[in-house]
Amino acid sequence: MSHPGYVHPDSPLLNSCPPTLPRAAYVDPAWYAAEVEHIWKTSWVYVGRKPELPQGTIRPIEVAGQRLILVHDETGAVRAFHNTCRHRGAELCAAETALRGRRITCPYHNWAYDTQGRLISTAFGTPTGDFRKEEHGLFPVHLRDWRGFLYVCLADTPPEFGAESLPGLSALDNWPLETLVSGHRREWDTPCNWKIFWENYNECLHCPGVHPNLSKRVPAFAKGINAPEEAVDWTPDQPSPPSLADGARSWTVNGLACGPEFPDLTEEERLAGANFLTMYPTMYITAHVDSLRVGRIEPLGPDRMRLTIDWLFAPETLAQPDFDLANAVEFTAQVIEEDVWACEVNQRGLTSDRFKAGTLMPQEFEIAHFHDWIRARVPASVTGR
Amino acid sequence: MSHPGYVHPDSPLLNSCPPTLPRAAYVDPAWYAAEVEHIWKTSWVYVGRKPELPQGTIRPIEVAGQRLILVHDETGAVRAFHNTCRHRGAELCAAETALRGRRITCPYHNWAYDTQGRLISTAFGTPTGDFRKEEHGLFPVHLRDWRGFLYVCLADTPPEFGAESLPGLSALDNWPLETLVSGHRREWDTPCNWKIFWENYNECLHCPGVHPNLSKRVPAFAKGINAPEEAVDWTPDQPSPPSLADGARSWTVNGLACGPEFPDLTEEERLAGANFLTMYPTMYITAHVDSLRVGRIEPLGPDRMRLTIDWLFAPETLAQPDFDLANAVEFTAQVIEEDVWACEVNQRGLTSDRFKAGTLMPQEFEIAHFHDWIRARVPASVTGR
């Protein structure tokens, strides 16, 4: 496996044209429910950046239809709990707020928990009988801080963290991920199944038609091939080959770096132009010499998802007196607009009940992998296999 | 059983901490459907005040998803029917209107019924064969006028009227209910299950945190106890003990009666400050020396209800030249706003699928009774017991 979009069409990666997932995978509420249960409730799900969650803060979030809270306590620890009081189930936190007295206090009857979720007080309630406070703590949720990226997992026994990352967590070792901050955020509530987004992300056959500007910046895209023709021996387990048009350094409007280049990158990483890290099903990072984009995918229904993009920069880049935010973000924002449009077009066409399944081209080998990943997780009772 | 909110914490009413209803009771459409069928379609449901339905009027109403009409005829009788014509099912009445010619006339083909629901005319239709008019009357619905409060019951065989009232219909014998009129009405479409409202209504543990002003007016509330500490021997089958802060007579903004006090109250009823009558599942009355509040509860879905509050007064109170409506209603309107907010908070927190059931405190003995009342009505196939 590899980051997407870079494979020469002569590479023998797919020597057949396999069918896509069936139409039901994109429109059937039962498929969607099975994916929530067997994918979104069992995977590590990206929920935000630790540098943007101040110490002493509670923040409500939602994952796979479950309301949770993130708690960043005064010791620097971040924990996650279900956003529900053990008394009668009231919501603990409706909006980001400061921890008062190092306690998570329910606004309804003032039951109070410490930041580890232990029940400290039932306020005016006077429990009796065999009530034991230690049995009424908040419901904890697994949380992982990976270099400033926060993930939660709703399962009792989470999978190994990073196992689903492509090409591997180390791909971005030379970027100072911990210290980056968001300079811009944009959300798209998109009328498509979340898998449509990943399929679009995983191939560049659509680039010449859908992304005219990006295809000028990355000339291989304009030819309907995804790696320069001279990189004929390149395979996806290798670092990305050089890709940018002459003179360009990044995916900015003017093609130049929007600030100082990250100091520890290799020459190969600089020439690649874009370096990818993907974590199914929840997020991806596209890393350039001067900035990163983080894409967060949230399923909202069989035919709805939310895409949230953060543009991350080094603090010193944002601090430049002449920093030009539009130059830094509008080039890629347009690419995302184009992809969102394509995803909507794809979803609408999938409503035809004559369409049973599509057919993949050899260039879509990453989609074939993604479909296998899905098939391995959704029960046969739903997939009908 | 008793009116809610008044029990000293030392009273041995609950000597354990029983579980609440399961989470499904608040979010599952099957639970909701079972409650509509087995509670709302079989109980007496409050639909309004007779003094506000003029003679010679038809009014469309909705009960448990069924569209009905109330008909107040020229003899003073009020009857209820399904709002559907026996010809081809057209709606008989879309908005409150005057009875024309003592007839209920369908606007579609002009079939006409008398105010007892008997089919009088098929207009231009000329029935033939074995059609018999007496078999095509309106579908009647049981109706009860209790001291000016109108109730309907959709069941073929209604339960005894008043059997579900707490502490009993006679609790308000000394208030002139028949002659009161509404001086103000306010509605809240609230995103919560209807039972959440009743749970909130049935305990005062939330008062110190949620109702700061009410807790000043009723000092026991501010201490997290629900009856004055000196009333340690009081039990719920007794009349309410005195509760108001020094100098206060009612739940108005300035604490004074907003008009002449009702003449027939006992001294005990006056000192109680607030006297309650509850009729599950549909309504409650809170009676003061100078006014009453009627709360009507309507379920609209697993997570939606409507609360309608009428402030009732003696006509002479409203006729006072210097009557101050804001003083009369805004104190309690704020309490209701606070309760509605708490109900929404509770509903949102109940969406967590890790929350199986909560735990009641001894002070929540009325909720325990209410939950037993629910459990006795919802079939085991739904409750899973």
Next chain:
Amino acid sequence: MSHPGYVHPDSPLLNSCPPTLPRAAYVDPAWYAAEVEHIWKTSWVYVGRKPELPQGTIRPIEVAGQRLILVHDETGAVRAFHNTCRHRGAELCAAETALRGRRITCPYHNWAYDTQGRLISTAFGTPTGDFRKEEHGLFPVHLRDWRGFLYVCLADTPPEFGAESLPGLSALDNWPLETLVSGHRREWDTPCNWKIFWENYNECLHCPGVHPNLSKRVPAFAKGINAPEEAVDWTPDQPSPPSLADGARSWTVNGLACGPEFPDLTEEERLAGANFLTMYPTMYITAHVDSLRVGRIEPLGPDRMRLTIDWLFAPETLAQPDFDLANAVEFTAQVIEEDVWACEVNQRGLTSDRFKAGTLMPQEFEIAHFHDWIRARVPASVTGR
């Protein structure tokens, strides 16, 4: 069978008062789904006028929840296909557009099809293995052009065209249907089941109450009878009897023809005032001496439909310098508004679960026929018979 609305009440067409369809037919999602499957997906469905679909055009349409395209090619042929690309199911066409290069080109990856639906190009995709282009053509849909009216049928084997027309396709032989153009269009998104519309269309018992102006133009309607009393021997297999009030020639505001009368009509057709052609379930035509109305019925859910009315005229009528569009359309537009109101009233009343079925009057013999037509198509597993 016959066109609706014209039968003398003494005609022995119904000598009993049969029940209507059960309430479930109008509110139950399972009934609706069965009708979509067994009626709307197997019938010829009207989709528009060929004169209004220019050569070299692709137009997206929707039939029975299926997105389709109509393609009018450079040879004058019109064809229909599912609006879905065989690659990964993208929508081929989102809005009416010109055919480019005689190709239907998918906007996502540029797969291209000829106007017969054959796959011509996979663009940058390089199919391999046993992929054969001739197996990846567009999914065709049966299409019929009847005198300028276009119909599609989603079934593999369509029924005989015109078999469901009343009183028969030849009823409008003397109108120059091919050359007419739409001078006005109006749509009503109506909260009623689509069958409610047809029931309303099929009887005139409601005319005196619902259509006061129409009842002046057609005096028989005002008396609650549907054919002039002197036409007592008329039966529905005969041409319509004369119906208009003295001096009137058409259903315009001023009662006069809004342009030259169609030259080839018989004297009988002119005196009839209105001549009907009905095609279940999808459309009807009301033909006058000077113009026609086409009504298109589209089901949108158990309790929603769309009614689209086109007023068709000869081109020379629209070309008159003093043509008065309001005079030509507002009289009948008001009648339709009145019918739409009645349909909404009927649907609302059918929500009562005490209403099991209504009762037809003898005048409603066409509804009885329509109900039989429905019963013959909806499976017994749904109708419960």
